[in-house]
Amino acid sequence: MSVSPDTAAPVAADQRARFFTLLDECLAQNALVKLVLARHVGVEPDLQRILITPVTLKGQPCLSFVYRYKTRDITKNHPLAESVALIGQLLPSAFRNAHLLSLSDEVQLEFSKKGKASLSSSAPQQAREARPAGHDREKKRYLDLSRPFLVDLGVTNRQHELIPAMSRKWKQINKFIEVFSHALASSPISLDKPVRVADFGSGKGYLTFAIHDYLRNTLQAQGEVTGVELREDMVSLCNAAAARLEHPGLVFRCGDVRSVAPSELEVMIALHACDTATDYAIHTGIRSGAQIIMCSPCCHKQIRQQIQSPVLLQPMLQYGLHLGQQAEMVTDSLRALLLEACGYETKVFEFISLEHTNKNKMILAVKRAGAFDPAPLLARIEELKRFYAIREQCLESLLRADGLLS
Template sequence: MAAEPLLRALTRMRSFVLDPDVLVRAVASGRQKGAQPRWKRVELRYVDLKAGRHLQVTAYDETQAHTTNHAVGEPGQPSPARDAVDDLMDEPFGNWHVETTTQQHQVRVTKKLEALVHTTERAEAVEVDREHDRDKGRLFPEDDPVLVALGISTAEGRIKPSRQAKYRQVEEFLRLLDASLGEALQKGHLRRPTAEDPLRVVDLGCGNAYLTFAAQRFLTHVRGLPVRVTGVDVKQQSADHSSGVAERLGVEADFVVGSIAAAELPQPPDVVLALHACDTATDEALARAVGWEAALVLAAPCCHHDVAAQLRRTPTPAPYALLTRHGILRERFADTLTDALRASILRLQGYRVDVVEFVESEHTPRNALLRAVRTGGPVKGGGVRKEYDELVATWGIRPRLAELLDL
C-alpha cells in the first residue's frame, strides 16, 4: 500500500461523503501528529426528514454525543451539508472510514501527513438506510446475532427493556475502545495486528461475556481488525455458557476459568479490558495488565471498599475532617481517592492515563473509566513519585494496587 498526498485522498473521500445515494456511513477518529481535532470521533450518514434530506453528524467529545442535521440543498444552491463536510475534512483527524453501497475505504494519516488508503469491494451492494428515527449512534443494529445470543435483544431483534442499561454500557465502552485503539495504533504504542498474529484482547472478570463478544464483533466486523479475544472468569459455569454461545455464533473466542489474579493465558494480551470488577478485583486486573506490559488498558471500576475502610480506621488529616465526617461523603471521597491513586500508580509504571466518564450517571453510578496507554518503562522517581508518596502519606493509606505491584 503506497502513500499518496493527503489532500488527494480526502478529496476522493469527500466525493463519496457528499453523495447521498452512495454513502452508507462515514467515521472520522484519531488525530494527526502534533494536532488535536475538536472531537474524539464523528459519524456521518444521510437521513430523510419532513424538511427533506439532511446529513446527520454525530460528534463525540469525552463524555457525550452531539447530533446535528444539515440540509443537502438543491444543485447549484448553498449546501449546509457540504459546508459541514468541508469543516470536518479540515479537522486533523488521523483516520477516516467511509462505507459506500459497494465499497469500504479506510484512510490512515501517516506521521509524514500522507495518506494510506485501503479499499475493499463489498461482496454485494447494500442499501442506504436513511431512517431518521433509528437509534442514534448505535454500533450494532438491535437484531445483531450477538445481541440476540447474549439475551440483550429479543428473538424479534429488539432490545429488551430490562437490558437497556447493559446495552448502553457496552456501547459506550466500545466507543472508547474504538477511539483508544485508533490513537494507540496511529502513534505506534500498539502493534498493528495481522491475520497470522491477531490483536490479543482479554476481558478480565468477563461474567456473561457481554463485553467479550461485543468487542470481538465490533473489532472484526466493523473495524476489520484481526482479533483474538479471551474471557476470564472464576466460574466454570460462565465459561461453559460463553463457549456454547461462541460455538453457536461461529466466533473464535477463548474462555479461561480462574481468578483475575491467577488466570493463565497462553500469550500476554495487547489489550486488557475490565468492566465493573468489584473493589480490589479492579486492582488485580490493573496489576495483571502491568505485569503483561499490555499496550492498552480500559478499566471501569465498581465499588471501592478497600480505601473507604482504611479511611474509617485512620485519623483524618487536618484540615480535611469535613470530607470524612459524614458517611456518604466519605464513601464518595474514597471512590475519587482510589481512582486517583490507581491513575498515579499506572503513570509510575510507564502508562499515560486519563479518567473519563464512559456512560451517563443516569444509567449507572459507576461510570468512571481509567484509560491507560503504555508509552515507556517504569518511572523510578521525580515529581510523579513524589506526588504519589505525599498523597498516601497524608491520608495514611496503602492502596491495594501498590501492594500487588510491590510499590
C-alpha cells in the first residue's frame, strides 16, 4: 500500500475517497494494525480521539472502537462493513485527522478548517524494523496497551506507553491472556451466558483486570470476575480501581481459597499459591464445576517432607537442589494426574520464560466432554506414591473426602 501526495491539489472528495480505498484494501489483506481518529471537532463533550483496532468475535472479523474521553474509555465493536460506514460518517464532520497504520505503510488524512484534505504516506516503524507481521497481529489481538486499567495499575503512563520497569509484568499479562484464550476456545464454555471467574491470590489485580477486560471488551461476553486476596489494602485498592474505571462485574473480596468458596464457576485461577494452597484451589475449581482451571504452583513442602528417595536415586538426590526439584516434579505430576482422573484434559508447561520470572510453571486443565474410566489413572497415582513412599497428598485427600474420586 503506497500513497504519493498529489501536487495538483485535488478536491477534498478525491483525497477522502482515496483514503477509504486504502482502508478497504488494508482490511481485505488483514493488514490493519490501528486507525486513530484525532482532532475532534464534533459536538460530543470531552471526546478526544477514537482508537480503532481489528478483533475477531465469534469467528468473524470486526473492528473495535475505543472512544477516549478525558476521564474514561468506552469500547464498541462493529462488523467490518458497518465500521467503514461509521468511519465515513465521522470524517471530517467529527474528526479532522485520520492516522492509518498498516503492516507495510502509514497514511495520514488531514482536513483544514475550510475542509481542504491532504493525504500523505510513509513507511511505519514496524516495517522499517522488519518485524514479523503475523507475530505482531497475534499479540495485539489479546490485549492492547491503550486499555485504561493498565494506566491505573502503573503498567503504562498516561500516554499509554509501557513503563520500562513493568515490561516483565506486561509480558506475563499478555501470555496469561493468550493461554486463557486458547483454553476458552477448546472448552465447553458458552459466551452466551455469564462467565464466572475466581482469581485466588489476585494481589494488585493485574491478571484479574486483564481477564475481565478481555471477556467484556474483546469477546463482548458477560464476565463476572472475583479477585480473592488476603491483604485488605490490596482489596480496597482494586475495588476502588474497578469502580473508577467502570468495570461492571468485577469485584475483589478479602480472604483465601478456604474462606471464599464459590458454589459455581466456569474458570478458576490460582497463580503462585504456596504449597497446599494450590491443592485447595484446584479442589475448589473441581468442586464448583469449573470448565477451566489455571494454576501456577509455588513451594512444594508437603511432598518434600514425605519423600523417601529410592536407593538407586539417592546419590543424585543427596544434593538439596535436586531434592527440591524432584519434590516439585512429583507434586505437580500428582496434581495433573488427579485432574485427569476427574475428567480434565491437563497440560503442564512453562508459563513464561525464566528470564521474565522464576515462577514459570503452569498447570492448565480443561474439562472433557463425555464419561471415561478413571481407574487406570488412579492406579498410576498409587504406584507413584508407593515408589516415593508418599503417605498423603492434599488434593487427593480433599477430593476423596468430597466423593469426587471414585
